[in-house]
Amino acid sequence: MRDSTKIIRSGLTPAVPGTPLHSGPVFAAPYHTPGDPANAAYSYARSHNPTWTELERAIAEMESGPGYSANTLVFASGMAATTAVFGAILRPGDAVVLPSNAYFAARVLAQEYFAKMGIELRTAPTARNAQAELLGGAKLLWLETPSNPTMEICDIAALCEAARREGVLVAVDNTTATALGQRPLAMGADFSVASDAKSMTGHSDILLGHVATRDLELLTKIDQWRTLTGGILGPMEAWLALRSIATLPLRLERSCENAQHIAEFLTTRKEVESVLYPGLPTHPGHAIAAKQMQYFGAVLSFTLHDRLAAEKFLANAKLLTEATSFGGITTTAERRARWGGDAIPEGFIRMSAGCEAIEDLLEDMAQSLDQIQ
Template sequence: MSNATRIIHSIPTDPLTGAIAVPIYQTSTFVQEAPGVNKGYDYARTGNPTRAALESIVADLEGGSTGTAFASGLAAIDAVLKLLSEGDEIVAVDDIYGGAYRLFTHIYGKFGISVRYVDTTRPEEVFDAITPKTKLVWIESPTNPTLKVSDIAAIARITKAAGVLLCVDNTFATPVLQQPLALGADIVVHSATKYLGGHSDLIAGVVVTKDPGLGARIRFIQNASGAILGPFDAWLVIRGIETLSCRVRLHCTNALRVAQFLETHPAVAEVFYPGLPSHPNYEVAARQATGFGGIVSFSLKQDSEATAVSFVTGTKLFQLAESLGGVKSLLCHPATMTHKSIPEGQRRAAGIRPSLVRLSVGLEDAGDLIADLDAALARVAAARTTAVANSLADAS
């Protein structure tokens, strides 16, 4: 059975009524026949049938045993970190999402959990960074925003030998393109806000585990901490998953065309997209995934924040916003938006230059998107030419 067919038919019909759409159980509590005797649900923080349907669907898509749905992607990340204790260490990808960095450093750092940031595209750096205190290796693949791709299977062999958990943020790739658990990871997280939901109309997160015992621990954390996903938003994610396969494939097709255009543009210094043969991790990406995703980042030759801001505020179809993965194309300036919380030196070391722009390539016609980028690049170049001419005139 093809992946597209499996995704569509992973969404169950309602056994009670035969409804082809999963019902929304908009309730806070459930009537019990006697204390502890119920129909599987007692209180909606602990469990809700709509949320349970989503959790089962995503666990199946990722090939895991247990799915757990949270109120946001960061709430999902937070639940994974709550598996740790004071004195534990995390080895994390250096090009990490700014929100994750903020949570790791400013929240869990206060509780005695330390983080070592390494280039996880080099498995030997992961190996060298692990100490007896390391309990978790955290990678994004591809990363946000420079699209680095790590060899998940190679890192999994290292973590297994060391007795360390491996968690992969699979938000960018989605289970349509990449299966981290099959490659040896222990935990997968998603910001379901992005491609799983797919329409920029919800906030959600999901954790999927391979081991049922580990899944039970995440479920306990979910119930104890209470950062649950509401039934309506769970239903929206399910609705998004119905079209996930076809959406992701078109995202990939459009993103490749955009990346190829940018790679040849004279105003562009560097393009970050794992589907380009020039990408340093192209072979790894082609081996462990079935597509390269819908995110393209690039840096301008004029490496200044002002130039980048001028560009991101000058497009028409690409709209300036901090999210990604929706049907409409978005763009952002990571240094002042999504990754602003990361210190400048660490940002630059990870490749986040002042002129770096991140594109979330949507489902519009690729030719229209390219024309929009081309026009914005031309406006930036014209403004630069005018500024230079004015400067020379003033000097004379």
């Protein structure tokens, strides 16, 4: 069965006459648990919930591949999922290798908390597999490809092989690509981590994240971290996510197609100094991305001359919603340097292509670019 069919049907209930096609959220804190708690499927909501279970099964099916099955745990946010991997795996004296251009919040977490608790932090850029030089004696390699927001690409399989030789665990932040667009576990990663508030659920209305792994021992460690720290997802959010995931194949195909068209259009405009999108043959990581990604993603970045040009472009665009985050059905864009933390020009714009008609988007961007000449 093809991926899109599996995903679209992942939330269906068994075909029992008279029952609804989709189950609703289960709201409970305690559950009936007489006798030995080990005999009850559910006991207390900080540990498990039936709606989580359905969502975790759906995501695990996406994360699985030929010859292996993945297991998934959902969290209250992508950062909660990231923290779970760091917290469950790293101990004082361990070293973690992190992209120097990884998602800003992940870098702050590593620098301001784990490094101050005795974790050695090593950083190198995502591009050209630079992190491979820092693996000796490390405990965890953290990858992010495409990187956010600079869209750099690294070779997941090659870095996993290098890490395996050194006895290093590998986690991949797969937020930008999603599990439908890229399967890190199939390329040798120990963990696939994502913020599912973005393209995975795609409606810009919930926060959640997940960690997937093939290794049951690692799964147990992540599960214990979630239970003890309480970074859990509410049942309503889990149900909304399960409902939203069913449309992922449709949304991702359209938004990635739009992103490709937008990137190609921007390369023709003299106001645009550079365009970063792995789907462009001119992108330095295009060949690797084409090998390891099923879709090139909904996110692209480009640079205008300066801050004023970027702000004018965003102000004059009628169909670009100025907002942070990405992966929604609505096209969004922002001048990313306004947040700080990334080594990018003042005129750098990160855009997330939505599902609108591409003709409307291109016409709108053209008129807005015309006004900054």
